[in-house]
Amino acid sequence: MRDIADKVDLSACRLCVIGNLGSGKKNGRQQAQAIRDALEGRVAEFALRETDRGEQLSGLARQAVEDGFDIVVAYGGDGTQSAVAGALAGTETVMGVLPGGTFNYFARDMGVGETVEDALETLLDARIRRVDVGQIENLVFLNNISLGAYPHILKTREGIYKRWGRSRLAAYWSVLVAMRRLRHPMRLTAKVDGRSRRFTTALVFVARSAYQLDAFGLDGADAIRAGNFAVLIAKARRPLPLLRSAFRLAFGLSAKDSDFDLIITDSLTIETGKRQQLIAHDGEKTRMASPFHLRVRHGALKVLVPADGSSKTEDGGA
Structure with missing residues (x-):
């Protein structure tokens, strides 16, 4: 992984949040409003697109890329993060991470924070890091x-x-x-x-x-x-x-x-x-045909991480 030097000017960015209402334990509607309150008005354009069906997440993320958003933020557990990352990997669109699942390993790896509140602070003061992702056949995975x-x-x-x-x-x-x-x-x-x-x-x-x-x-x-x-x-x-x-x-x-x-x-x-x-x-399951070809796609994903290089993960992160 390597950092792209410049700090992100969020006020100049078009930002879309992809939310999974089926993730985690908190009230999804209340959390979505908190996310809107924190980000709307801080960016050039804000959109929140939600679903309670996990199979729709990749399509929502791909549509956000096609619509020209600079940043696409995944709100949900590791399965949600992985689905959004699969749509963004290999593009110039930057990914933001808002943890909303049970274990949130990807958010912890990135050091963005283990709560939505901490991760929102990261989005507001972030730089871009190029991240390696795994791929099995045509499926991208993070963990x-x-x-x-x-x-x-x-x-x-x-x-x-x-x-x-x-x-x-x-x-x-x-x-x-x-x-x-x-x-x-x-x-x-x-x-x-x-x-x-x-x-x-x-x-x-x-x-x-x-x-x-x-x-x-x-x-x-x-x-x-x-x-x-x-x-x-x-x-x-x-x-x-x-x-x-x-x-x-x-x-x-x-x-x-x-x-x-x-x-x-x-x-x-x-x-x-x-x-x-x-x-x-990444917490989901799929039936696939053998043999399975796996590879690391080096630097394929751009992710927002704390601008000062610190980690908001309790034990220090990756």
């Missing part, structure tokens, strides 16, 4: 993609959220429930720089968030900051050993040699024995 156990955890989590509401406790509980239902490991081939390695595993985790790996006590954060993926392949093949690994992660005891094989690269191909596989990406 991670995974195969195996984690997509099934997301399916379980959706049911738990509907019954008990969104919370970190509910998210963690869904891991335990999903692990009990896991039956068979995956057999896959990872191809890097012309060399193939075969694995039998319950989980593959391709990380692009240095903050997330640091938070989990996993190796690979420095490699991500250097522009690579950290590809973690669980040595566990069954639910119980994988669950033990999860508990070690929770207490900061995990190490790559005991729980994961680690591959550092900025491009790879993963081939599974199935023609189609459920893929988790």
Whole structure:
């Protein structure tokens, strides 16, 4: 990542906020009004475009680019940030980040703040940073993609959220429930720089968030900051050993040699024995055809970050 030197003059910019009313726990309408009050009148033109359907986010962001907005701000969780980033990557349109989800890993990685209030302060006093993004086939992701156990955890989590509401406790509980239902490991081939390695595993985790790996006590954060993926392949093949690994992660005891094989690269191909596989990406899930081609798109996304180079993330950010 590298900073573009000049501070942004927001008063000269046309700015559009893309809001996901389905994200997070706060009242969406009240939060939208707070965002409008903070930004309207501070920019050359302000627009707020909202939806409660996640599949519409990419289209709204693409339309904002076509309409000529200088800055498109994503308000919502990591899935919302990823959808908007996918529309903006490779364009000259700048992305702003307003966290509104459960974990908000991308906002933490960028150091923009973990609350909407802090992130609004960042927008009002920001510079542009060029950010690397991950891509699997035609899909852009910001934090991670995974195969195996984690997509099934997301399916379980959706049911738990509907019954008990969104919370970190509910998210963690869904891991335990999903692990009990896991039956068979995956057999896959990872191809890097012309060399193939075969694995039998319950989980593959391709990380692009240095903050997330640091938070989990996993190796690979420095490699991500250097522009690579950290590809973690669980040595566990069954639910119980994988669950033990999860508990070690929770207490900061995990190490790559005991729980994961680690591959550092900025491009790879993963081939599974199935023609189609459920893929988790930034908290969302999509069924895709194997083999999967992944690459880092270096500097593909322009993001607003604090102008003074500081971080509003509690532990300092990336």
